[in-house]
Amino acid sequence: MFKLNLKIAWRNLWKNKGYTFINILGLSIGMASCILIFIFIRYQMSFDEGFKNENRIYRVVSSWAYNDGNQFFSQGVPLPLTPAMRNDFSPYIEKISAIENSVGLIKINNVAGKEQLKAIENVFYVEPDFFEIFNYNWLSGNYASLKNPNSVVLSKEMAEKFFGNWKNALGKNINYEGNLNYTVTGIIDDVAENNSVPLKIMLSYKSFKDRNLEKWGSVGSNSESYFKLKPNVNIETLNGPLKSFLKKYYTEKAPGKEGHIFQPLSDIHYNDKFGNFSGRIMPIKQLYGLGVIGFFLIITASINFINLATAQAISRSKEVGVRKVMGSQRSQLVTQFLTETLTIVLISVLIGSVLTEIALPGMQSLFDAKISFSIFQHPIILVFMLLLVVFVSLLAGFYPAIVMSGFNPALAIKNKISANTGGLGLRKILVVVQFTITVTLIIGTLVILQQMKYIREQPLGFNPTAIAMVDLLNDSLKTQRFATFKTQLKQVPGIKEVSFCRTAPSSQNNNGSTFSYNGGKDADFQVNTKNADEDYLKTFDLKLVAGRNLVKSDTTNEYMVNETLLKKLNIRNPNEAIGKMISMGDMKAPIVGVIQDFKNKSLHETIDPILIGSLKPRYFYAAIKLNSKQITGTMKVVEEIWQNTFPESVYNQSFLDDQINAYYQGEKIMGTLFKVFAGVIIFISFIGLFGLISFVATQRTKEVAIRKVLGASTIELVKMLNGSFLVMVFIANLVAWPLAYLFVSKWLNGFAYRIEISIWPFALAMLISMAITLITVSIRSYKAAVANTIDALKYE
Amino acid sequence: MIELKNIEKYYSSKGIKHYVLRHVTTTIKQGEFVSIMGPSGSGKSTLLNILGMLEEPTYGTFEFLGEDVTSLNERKRIELYRNHIGFVFQAYHLIDEMTVYENIEAPLLYKKVGSSERASRIANLLDKFNIVAKKDLFPNQLSGGQQQLVGIARALATQPSIILADEPTGNLQSAQAEEIMQLFQKLNKEEGITIIQVTHSEKNATYGNRILNIQDGVIKEDSPTQAPQMGGVV
Structure with missing residues (x-):
């Protein structure tokens, strides 16, 4: 019977080629979109999964509540937090580990001691306990060695990059940031891309030196802390101890009230309040949004099917009547019509799969992710496709089948089924629904x-075009070469201006500090401090509204502020602020200029109060304003000069335009x-x-x-x-x-x-x-x- | 075999009853060949629909094979369709997407006849009606008379005891019509199949042995056929 149904279905579809084509076209495109959305969502949902006892893994993150109602969050924690928690939370926590992200120059010497390879790499300082929390696949060596300073564990990929074959890597040395040699004591299998901690090079945490190791008042997003709960401990029970913990350690008065949150591992990829080391975040809302769009797509395609099928129903009324008087039950007719739908849907899903495959590269480059459409690798995709087929077959096929099988045989045989049967009213409603979705x-x-x-055309308050940001090295040895470097750059014909600075006017890298104005008490908000030399205004085309530019200096002798800062301090006239003192920690200097407001972050956010002062050791970038007609040629010359100035390191550049575009x-x-x-x-x-x-x-x-x-x-x-x-x-x-x-x-x-x-x-x-x-x-x-x-x- | 008692059928609109059938009482015995005649709108098709259980009478009782079938649930009705009743239509009503063979096979599939039995029955019918060569053709590749032959073969496939035919020759040319009527007569005489047909044609009615004449919903005349049948049997 089923075989016959299938045969009849095939002939029917062939007879109504036009409608069949429309149905298959609509359904296959709709289904391809759905499959694409599904494999993307599947990929996103696979992040940070597969660790042993992953439900017990948490990350400690920080928050600050300000008096003005603002809240600020960070993925990082103060450096002393991890040892303190290890001690104070020992009844609840099995293991806790700090992990510090850093970027630096790696050098590998060959047997003869000659430099063989140098590269700027992302490294992590980790404690051995980190590997008790996350179980990685160890190819050789072990993590116990990380207890000692100067050990390094490499991923297979890195070991092969540095030493050719990972099997040869154990016991070899690598040099990080010039001054320290590390011995390779372990190799782990490559960490999959769908991981929020992209471990590649892991150094002993003991080798990590920072002036803030004991400071509770400083939090950087590079310093994270992970822990694993003891079995059968509820995370809620940690709230009480956390309160006394905060009271015990945050003793200094600060403008924001400090707090910590225990973020489950499964939340890290989806929560856009906090960042993570991989830089990949997919807010769960966007995934829902995509899911809804996929659902709408399939609804729209199914509506096509329902409308065409019920419209065609009249022409099949005779068949229904005849079959009924031959002794067909209604359920048998429903089965027959559903078989026809199933045939169409199956053809559509096959064509849809081909379309998916075609669209996949576009999707991968759009999301910059390695999304895979392999049903062998991820059988769940096959399950989804089968469910999709069943869902669409029922959604699209059931109603027409019920309508058609319900025809009264006496009327059907006499061709007295009118065009309105099969729900003209319903068909109209469905068209309205379909177009509501479309118009929305x-x-x-x-x-x-x-x-x-609007955002593209929004005045930023500065000119970001044709500005290259070239990395600077700022240990004391290299800052000495800054002056020569700048002079050399300024002689290049394609270069209009050069400014050394901590960040561009608009940057994701921001640094907040507490301060006081004109000898008063600390302001109840933080100021965003930028460091830059006297060419900053010229290079970025920033406008002064009062006072003057900074005078050339290597240390902070004077400040420029922006209008927002004055507004926040309730100063109406910018001239009033000129000459007033700003104190920040032990630094104290007068305001000499007020800069017109410029957008210092993405347009999702409002403008920060900003303070700019010179400070040579904090110049991380050379901002180079180029003649836009000869960018490529000029940048080659810049690289050459850079290599000659800092031969021991690796050149890196980016363009401000691109950075700003990346916000969006x-x-x-x-x-x-x-x-x-x-x-x-x-x-x-x-x-x-x-x-x-x-x-x-x-x-x-x-x-x-x-x-x-x-x-x-x-x-x-x-x-x-x-x-x-x-x-x-x-x-x-x-x-x-x-x-x-x-x-x-x-x-x-x-x-x-x-x-x-x-x-x-x-x-x-x-x-x-x-x-x-x-x-x-x-x-x-x-x-x-x-x-x-x-x-x-x-x-x- | 069939007993109708006081069958009435009316449609009411705005409180006024429009009668289609009134006080129809009759008995049809096994082996009869009955022709229902009457002018357009007299109610003959409605009567046939009631006999075929496609419509329910508003009033009265209808017994089929000694069982009251006046209002029957779907399952029971389908049982009767599968085992006792064959329909033949004026417009043949073959399923366009099925070949001759498949059209004849369809009722057997619904009756869940085994495949070898099915094959032999269909082979028999094709042979009997001389349409073996056409078994793989689709209805639109056949002439009207051939289509009606397939229609009858399909009705006979389940070996019913009664055939209900609504103007079986209405769409056919006279030569073809004659052929079909002779076939009916043969089935009636040789196989004892009860046949009830609705027809306009006096000539067609003469093939049967009883005529029910209906006018304005009432049986005006119930008589055996006048002249004995002349034409030979095919």
């Missing part, structure tokens, strides 16, 4: 694109996704519409012919056929507007600098949807209207 997505896309454009990577991805998926949904909806109008036109062929005989013009006929569709799409617009408004206003609230929602995206979406409807529908109804009258009337 169009509006969403338009608003996102508008906001992105998330939005860019979202914009692209919306554009693509809106396009897909529009396409699916409109081929569905085309199918439906084709059907209506066929159904009404006779009516059209009679009307023509009665004297109706072609335009009148086209209007008649189009009317109901335009009304449906119009209603869909009305439903979509409030939905879209809610969605876009919520999204825009995430930006400190945002467009106001105007009527235009809404009006434009209506215009687009109505126009495409009109075109789609008219093509078909025109054909029906000019068809030969005699042919239509001849049939009876």
